[in-house]
Every structure is written in structure tokens, then in C-alpha cells.
Amino acid sequence: MPAGLFHENYQSDERVFQTWFVKAWLIAFLIACALFPLMASKYMVSIMTEAGIAIIACHGLNVLTGFTGQISLGHAAFLGVGAYTCTILTGKAGIPFIVALPLAGVMAAMVGMIFGIPSLRLRGLYLAIATIAAQFIIEFVIRRWDSLTGGVEGLFVDPGTIGPISFDDHINLYYLTFILAVLATMAVKNIVRARSGRAFVAIRDRYLAAEVIGVHVFKYRLMSFAVSSFFAGIAGALMAQYLQVITHESFTIHQSIDYLAMCIIGGLGHILGGIYGVGFWFILERFLEVATTSLNTAFPDHMTWFVSIREIVFGCVIVLFLIFEPDGLAARWRTIRAYWKLWPFSY
């Protein structure tokens, strides 16, 4: 906590921006993000768009896993539901993009309910198992329902438009993603600050005690799963715009695990965890890409060794984070800040 900051009532304790300093930095960061496409290359802009989409998805997952303590292993499948809903609604039913976007979220939440309701009634981690089932069933439906989803061939996505703005252009899509990611962050922050968020945390920490003090466990678990799937649906709709051709291969269980891993690396149960996690993940991914190519050119005889370097490194990162830094980068950042605040007189 910054020096000289004293809270006298609950309201000030729960304020989003505790000091003007935080606010100023945040505004500076947002301006930097807004100006980013003017300076960066097309490639960088598209990477940032992808990261923005992942941030929205991770925020959703963080509400469910970080704050409510339930695991979803079918997050990518719900992204898929959102992607296909939005694309089919705009392409085949001719509904405007601005309406189809929230509908994609709603549809993902509704599909989520089918799998969530039976498992969330139960104690324990049945949701993890049910969402694995969801992942496979949804993937199967996408792959086999040729008339609607185009089957294995995939589906071409018509670029969405809002008024005169077409998301054909990558820069426009970047701004859309950016705005939605900011909105998502604000939404998560406020969900967590409000009654619902406290209920989530109570359920996560000790569900029995939560129930005793009158938290409706099933209702809030379901709510958190719905929020998480809704975010996934929105992220999926954006993903469809970004990819331009969607197939079932963009929404596999590995993708689901990746999102979960990003949340863990960033810090489960921290608002900024999703953002840190996605940042770390994307930087590491780019770095590994470069490393793999240079290794391949350096040792052309051993190409097969480096094919799976990405998987091994990410696996190790997940395991090492869980063993040595279970609260993720968010906690690490806090420790670092606390250390420098009192440096060099920390005792």
C-alpha cells in the first residue's frame, strides 16, 4: 500500500483507483495503447489484437477459476461457440454485427449452462470433467454439422461492420478489441468488487461457510460460469473476425489449456492476472519462434528435436510457476514493488 494512504471508510477502501498516481499511469498506458497502431508494423498490430482477444478470454476464465475456484477445460470450445454464432448470424441470417456480437456471448453462456448446471450442483471439481465433455461434444458438432458450420472445411467470415467502420482492416479490429478488452477489464473489476464477487470468493475459499452465511452457492457458481462463458463467446466472435476462416482446429482442448495456463502464470484471482499472463505468454511464444528458427538453421540435421520445443517449454513454465510462484506474476510484481518501496532499509 502506498505511503500516506489511509482509508477511513469502506467506500474508499474499495475504490478502483486508490491514488491519482495509479490513475495517471493507467491513462498513460491507455493512450499508449491507442497510439500503438500509428507507430507499429502491421504484424505487431495483429499480434496485439490476438493478445487483446486472449485477454478477454482470460478475464472470463479468471472470474471462474481465480475467483470462484472452478476449473473450465472447455474454454476454447465456448470461444468456438461464440465464433460460429457470430459468423452464422451475420453471414446467413443477415443480423448486423453489433447485435450479433453480444448474442455470441449469450449463446456461449447458454451452451455453457447445458454442461454447467448438472455439474455445478455438485461439490468438488465436476465442472472440470463436464467441460472436457463439452469441449469434445462442441468440437464434434462443429466438425460434423456440415450444413451449418461448414464441417472440416471451415467457414469464411464476412468482415463485420459497425456503421461505416469495417473490421476488414486490421487497425479497426485492433481498436474494437482494445475497447472491448478495456470494457471487459472494467466489468470484471466491478463484478469482483460487488456483492457477487465477494460471494464468488467466499465460495472459493470455503463453500460450506459461504452457504452457512447465506450465499446461494449454486446460483453464484452458475453465475460465474455464465460470465466466464459470455466473455469466451465475445472473445470467440472477435477471434472469428481476426482469423477470417474458422475451423474446429482453432478451438481445441490444447487452446483451452493454454488459456488456463495464461491465467495461472498471470495470477489467479487478480484482476490484472489475465493481462500479465497473456503478455508473458505472447512474449515467450514470439521468443520461442525466433529461437526455434535460429536453432533450425544452426542445426539443420536435427530439425525434429525442435518441433516440440514450444510444448516442452510451456509445460515446464506451467509446472515451475505452480511449484515456485503459485500466485503468478501478479503476486511477484507485488513483492517486487514492496521490496523497492522500503529499499534499502527493509527492516
Add this chain to the structure above:
Amino acid sequence: MNEFQFFMQFLMSGLSMGSIYALVALGFVLIYKSTSILNLAQGEFLMVGAYFCLSMTLDFGLGFVASFLLTMVFSVILGLAVERLVLRPLIGEPIISVIMVTLGLTYIMRGLVIMIWGNDIRQFNIFPDQPIDFWGVKLTYLYLYSMGISFALLIFFAIFFKYARTGVFMRAVADHQTAAQSMGISVKKVFAMSWCIAAVVSSIGGILVGNIAGVGVDLSYIGLKVLPAVILGGLDSILGAIIGGLIVGVLEFLSAGYLDPYIPAINEVFPFIVLVLVLMIKPYGLFGTEEIERV
């Protein structure tokens, strides 16, 4: 082929596949029961076992029995290593971390397998191909052997848990950790033992499935296909895992036989549909302990 033979054909194939599921599910439930971890890396244990055995026979030219035994030794070491290096540091951490760590393991193991053995699907070609005819029901030796080996192992484990000292220890720890510890049972040893057995049974399952379907990275999906079996049988029941495995195997093949004309390839996801239905109707499965809590 008449109607009855058609049915029997799918039933028998289902039973032999189901017996493999039962074997892998046994490992899964064992870990869940004694350590309450959902081991989502079970499929990777299976895949690694299959690859190891295959590479012993093909690349090193060992006999099948020799490489099978070597694979068992390897799995014991693998199980011990995973328990000691990855899971023991996490004792006391929230259960989410522990489950996520098994997911991290899946990445590492899959990556290493691809790095060492490449990405192609390879065949064992050990058992003779021509099927034997039982009154019109055709079964290959492969299916018969799988069924035989699995049933033998399942009976072995049934006896092991009932009469062997270690088996009784394991049941005791599963039942009540603290009580078991105060009776002088080493919980750590039991945990290590569970991971060993899980690794061993899944690599046996992997070798059997690898013989049927070829050895590839996709073998690891068997580890997830076991989930329906486990849920159907009840997450914490060993008997349930075995019966659930058999039922799921049979249902998978019967759905391939009877539902395929309506929804092609439905058998790929039919077990998961069963899983969702079981969660709706009887969430604690056939033999699982029902948790009743009233507030």
C-alpha cells in the same frame, strides 16, 4: 451376418476395448481415491508407455515380452519421478494447482515424445492379423489378448487390494488419511505407490491400444475417454471404474454399430454424451459415495 451376430460382434469388440478403459480408469481412480487429484496426465502416461514399448521392439529389436517388462520398469520409474519431483512439492496447495500441474505434465510429456520419436503413427505388428471365427462373430487375436491381459490384471488388483499388505494400506489411506497415518502407515509411500500403479496400468493399456490402433500422439485422448467411465462408475470406486470402463467401451462400439447411419462417427463423442447424462441423472455414478450435506 444375422442380427444377433451383428450385436455380438460389437458387444465383444466393445468389451475388449472396455477392458482396456477399465484398466486405465483403475489407475485414475486409484490416484483420485488416495490423493484426491484428478490426474489429467493419465493419457500421457499411456502414450509414453506405448511409445517406449514400441521403440524397444522396433528400434532395439527386443522381443515383445522383454520390451513389455522393460516398459513396466520404466513406468514405475516414471510414476515415482513424477510423484517425487512434481506432485510432492504441491502437497497442501489448492487442488486447482495440483490439477493444473498434471496439465502442465501433459505438455511436457507430449513434447518429449514428439522430440524423441517423431510425429508419425507407427504399428506394432505383433499379433497375427487373421480373425478367428466364433460362430460368425469375428475377433482378432489382438482383441482376445487385450481382453485376457486386462481381465487378468483386474483380477490381480482385486486380490491385491483385498489381501496384500500394501493394498490394504492404500485402501486405508484412501479412506482416511490422518487415521491411516496415525496407524503407522506412510502416506508418502502410498502416494508414490498409487502413482506407480497408475503409470504401470496406463502403460499396459497404452501398449494394448497401441497394438489395436497404432501408436501416435493421439493415444493420449484415451486418458480423457476414461473420464466417462470413471464418472459412470463413481469417481471414488475401484469396482465402479472397472464396470464403468466395460460399459463405456460397449456403449461406444454399440453406438458405432447402431447410431452411425443417423449421425456419422457418433462413437467418437458418445462416451462424453453418456458422461453429461450421468452427471444429470446420477452424478455420483453407480458405486460412488454420495455426499450429502445439509446446511
